[in-house]
Every structure is written in structure tokens, then in C-alpha cells.
Amino acid sequence: MAACAAMVNNKMIMRNSNKNAAVLLLIFLFLSSSTSTCKAHLSSHFYDHTCPNALSTIRSAIRTAVSRERRMAASLVRLHFHDCFVQGCDASILLKDSPSITSERNAFQNNASVRGFEVIDSAKAEVEKTCPGVVSCADILALAARDASVAVGGPSWSVKLGRRDSTTASLTLAEAQLPRATDDLQKLISNFAGKGLTAEDMVALSGAHTLGQARCLTFKDRIYNGTGSDIDAGFASTRQRRCPATGGDENLAALDLVTPNSFDNNYFKNLIQKKGLLASDQILFSGGSTDNVVSKYSRSPATFKSDFASAMIKMSEIDLLTGSAGQIRKICSAIN
Structure with a gap:
């Protein structure tokens, strides 16, 4: 970035000088080309010619x-x-x-x-x-x-x-x-903010928990030691059947019992009913600053899906390696 700034500064200096116009034009073209390479850009058509399929x-x-x-x-x-x-x-x-x-x-x-x-x-x-x-x-x-x-x-x-x-x-x-299942709301917000993501992005991305399963180890404390203020008693009792108080830490349970294999907004409805499986899920609707976002998504599946897509795009462009940085691995599990 310092090199890019230096080139831009040089260009401005040369513009203000009394150099020959032709020389100025050549320098301008050179610097424009150089500064454009300082920041590589992604493209949805990146492989259209090199690997069309x-x-x-x-x-x-x-x-x-x-x-x-x-x-x-x-x-x-x-x-x-x-x-x-x-x-x-x-x-x-x-x-x-x-x-x-x-x-x-x-x-x-x-x-x-x-x-x-x-x-x-x-x-x-x-x-x-x-x-x-x-x-x-x-x-x-x-x-x-x-x-x-x-x-x-x-x-x-x-x-x-x-x-x-x-x-x-x-x-x-x-x-x-990486976030943990026991993180509180402020820690989650701070963590996501460090990656350039807003609290609303965080809630939208958390909606991915409308799918998938979690290990008993990650929610056992919540279903046995949670209080009525943060967990529905019937929900806790149901989850205890799959997750015994002693042992069973690797047992799996669906994050959303209602529609575990469909991408929908039921996750947010669960949170409003105090039926979030992980503590880091339920904390999104616990009287804090993200309650309104959870409510919005619980009412509108279309809004949730749209915001989820936007948040995924933002997340997918965090701190990228482009241009000549890094490599194209031949095998994904090992460097070349």
C-alpha cells in the first residue's frame, strides 16, 4: 500500500510540473497501469477462458x-x-x-x-x-x-x-x-466486527444453524444448567434424551428440530421461543441489541435469505490472496 501511495504522489507531482506534455502522458499511463495492479480484483468470470467448465x-x-x-x-x-x-x-x-x-x-x-x-x-x-x-x-x-x-x-x-x-x-x-458456542453477545459482535462484518451480518450468518447438527459437548451445560429465563423447560427436557448428563459428549443433535434439513427461517422462531440449542445462538435473542434483527428474520424468510446471501458475499472476501500471492494448490490438503 505504501508503494501504491508513493506512485500516486509521484503522479501528482509530475502533473504539477512543467514537463513536456508527451512525457506527462507517458508517465500518467505508466502510473495508472501500476496503481491498478496494487489491488487485484475478483471477478465472477475469472475462469471463463482458463477453465470454462x-x-x-x-x-x-x-x-x-x-x-x-x-x-x-x-x-x-x-x-x-x-x-x-x-x-x-x-x-x-x-x-x-x-x-x-x-x-x-x-x-x-x-x-x-x-x-x-x-x-x-x-x-x-x-x-x-x-x-x-x-x-x-x-x-x-x-x-x-x-x-x-x-x-x-x-x-x-x-x-x-x-x-x-x-x-x-x-x-x-x-x-x-473462531467463535465458540459459549461466547456472549458482545464477544461475538466484536469478533465479527474484527472481520469487517456487522452485528446484522452476524445474525444473518448464524441463521445457517437452521441446518446441521451439534455435538452434545457444545450444549450440555445449557440444557442442564440453563434457567427458565433463557431456555424453554420442555425444550431442555427433550434435548436431554439425546444428551445424557454423564457421557454421550459426541452424540449429535439437530440444531433445528422442526426442519433440520431445509434452509428456512425457523431458527429465528426457535430463538424467540427460547429454543436455541447453543448458548451462542440464544444470546442473539436475550434482551440485547440483536433482538430486533432476530424478530425481523422470524417474520420474513425472504429478508433473511437476502441478507444471508449478502453477508456470505462479504465474508467470502475477507483478507484474500490474489494476483501472485500464495499458490494454486494441486491437492487441497497440502502445499505444492
């Missing part, structure tokens, strides 16, 4: 995976989210442990819960057959989240492409920056 190939792979297991839709959206919140949307979460990599998969928020890696690997392998070394794993993650949403009745959105893959991962950042 990339998007359809990836879409087919995602549809196949979700048709086999509806839960996979939630997993792929979550995988993209957990990638973008650590180092940006650079596919760092896909990297396995190696002599130079300590995998983000080992983070408490990821370990034994983030999944769908094999689906991304499969999509990447199919694309590599026709366009080797062209399509990044980071772009595949972004497309997979969108295609997974569509596959279960959720919204679609335009995915701008051109991300590149990181050559590093950070377990430390993953454990520090």
Missing part, C-alpha cells in the same frame, strides 16, 4: 454430496466460514499437519466437528482433470458453500473468483478467532 463441475460434485447426505450442506457452509475467519478465505483450513504446517483442523472449534474435506477434495480432483493448476481450493470452498445452500432450498449469490491458496495455516489464530 469449472463452476458446473464443482456444482455437480456438491449436488451429489448433498443428495447423499443432507447434513453435508451445513458442513460445507461451515467449512467456508471457518476458513475465512482464520487468515482470510485462503483454504488454510484444508491443510493437514506436515513438517511445516500445524493444521487448523486441530483447533478446539474445529476438532471432530468441521467436516466435508473429502467433498472439496473430490471437486478439486474433477476440476484438475480438465484444468490442472488453474482453480484454487479457496475458490472451490466459496463456490461449494453457495451451491450447498441452493441444494437445500437456500439462497444463491454471485461468487466472485480469483482467490489463491495460502502456503501456511495457523492453529493459534484458529483457536483465538
Whole structure:
């Protein structure tokens, strides 16, 4: 950025000088070209010429995976989210442990819960057959989240492409920056704000919990130690059947008992009824600053879907590697 600013300053100085007009024109053209490369831009048509079948190939792979297991839709959206919140949307979460990599998969928020890696690997392998070394794993993650949403009745959105893959991962950042199921409202708002996302973006993105499942470990304290002011007694009792007070920590329960496999706004209706499974879900409707957003989405599924799509676009463009930064991995789980 300093180099970009310096070039712009030089251009302004030269404009104000008495140099020959022809020289000024040449310098202007050079500087315009140089400054335009300081910030690479994504494009929804990025692969139109280099790999024209990339998007359809990836879409087919995602549809196949979700048709086999509806839960996979939630997993792929979550995988993209957990990638973008650590180092940006650079596919760092896909990297396995190696002599130079300590995998983000080992983070408490990821370990034994983030999944769908094999689906991304499969999509990447199919694309590599026709366009080797062209399509990044980071772009595949972004497309997979969108295609997974569509596959279960959720919204679609335009995915701008051109991300590149990181050559590093950070377990430390993953454990520090990924939200936890026990975070309070202010911590969640601050966490998302650090990524350029508003409180409304946060509530919309949390709506992805209309799909998927959670481990008993992440909500046991809430269903056994919650009070009537923050959890419905009947709801707690129902959830205790699947999650015993002793043991069963790895048992899974649907985040939304009513329509667990459909992308709808029932998640927000649950929160208003004090039936949010995770503490970090229910905190969004607990007398705080996000109550009005939850209420809005509970009344209007169309508004929720529209805002969810907009928030996903914003999230998918956090701290990207573009241009010559990073690399295009041949295999998503390892650097080249």
C-alpha cells in the first residue's frame, strides 16, 4: 500500500510540473497501469477462458454430496466460514499437519466437528482433470458453500473468483478467532466486527444453524444448567434424551428440530421461543441489541435469505490472496 501511495504522489507531482506534455502522458499511463495492479480484483468470470467448465463441475460434485447426505450442506457452509475467519478465505483450513504446517483442523472449534474435506477434495480432483493448476481450493470452498445452500432450498449469490491458496495455516489464530458456542453477545459482535462484518451480518450468518447438527459437548451445560429465563423447560427436557448428563459428549443433535434439513427461517422462531440449542445462538435473542434483527428474520424468510446471501458475499472476501500471492494448490490438503 505504501508503494501504491508513493506512485500516486509521484503522479501528482509530475502533473504539477512543467514537463513536456508527451512525457506527462507517458508517465500518467505508466502510473495508472501500476496503481491498478496494487489491488487485484475478483471477478465472477475469472475462469471463463482458463477453465470454462469449472463452476458446473464443482456444482455437480456438491449436488451429489448433498443428495447423499443432507447434513453435508451445513458442513460445507461451515467449512467456508471457518476458513475465512482464520487468515482470510485462503483454504488454510484444508491443510493437514506436515513438517511445516500445524493444521487448523486441530483447533478446539474445529476438532471432530468441521467436516466435508473429502467433498472439496473430490471437486478439486474433477476440476484438475480438465484444468490442472488453474482453480484454487479457496475458490472451490466459496463456490461449494453457495451451491450447498441452493441444494437445500437456500439462497444463491454471485461468487466472485480469483482467490489463491495460502502456503501456511495457523492453529493459534484458529483457536483465538473462531467463535465458540459459549461466547456472549458482545464477544461475538466484536469478533465479527474484527472481520469487517456487522452485528446484522452476524445474525444473518448464524441463521445457517437452521441446518446441521451439534455435538452434545457444545450444549450440555445449557440444557442442564440453563434457567427458565433463557431456555424453554420442555425444550431442555427433550434435548436431554439425546444428551445424557454423564457421557454421550459426541452424540449429535439437530440444531433445528422442526426442519433440520431445509434452509428456512425457523431458527429465528426457535430463538424467540427460547429454543436455541447453543448458548451462542440464544444470546442473539436475550434482551440485547440483536433482538430486533432476530424478530425481523422470524417474520420474513425472504429478508433473511437476502441478507444471508449478502453477508456470505462479504465474508467470502475477507483478507484474500490474489494476483501472485500464495499458490494454486494441486491437492487441497497440502502445499505444492
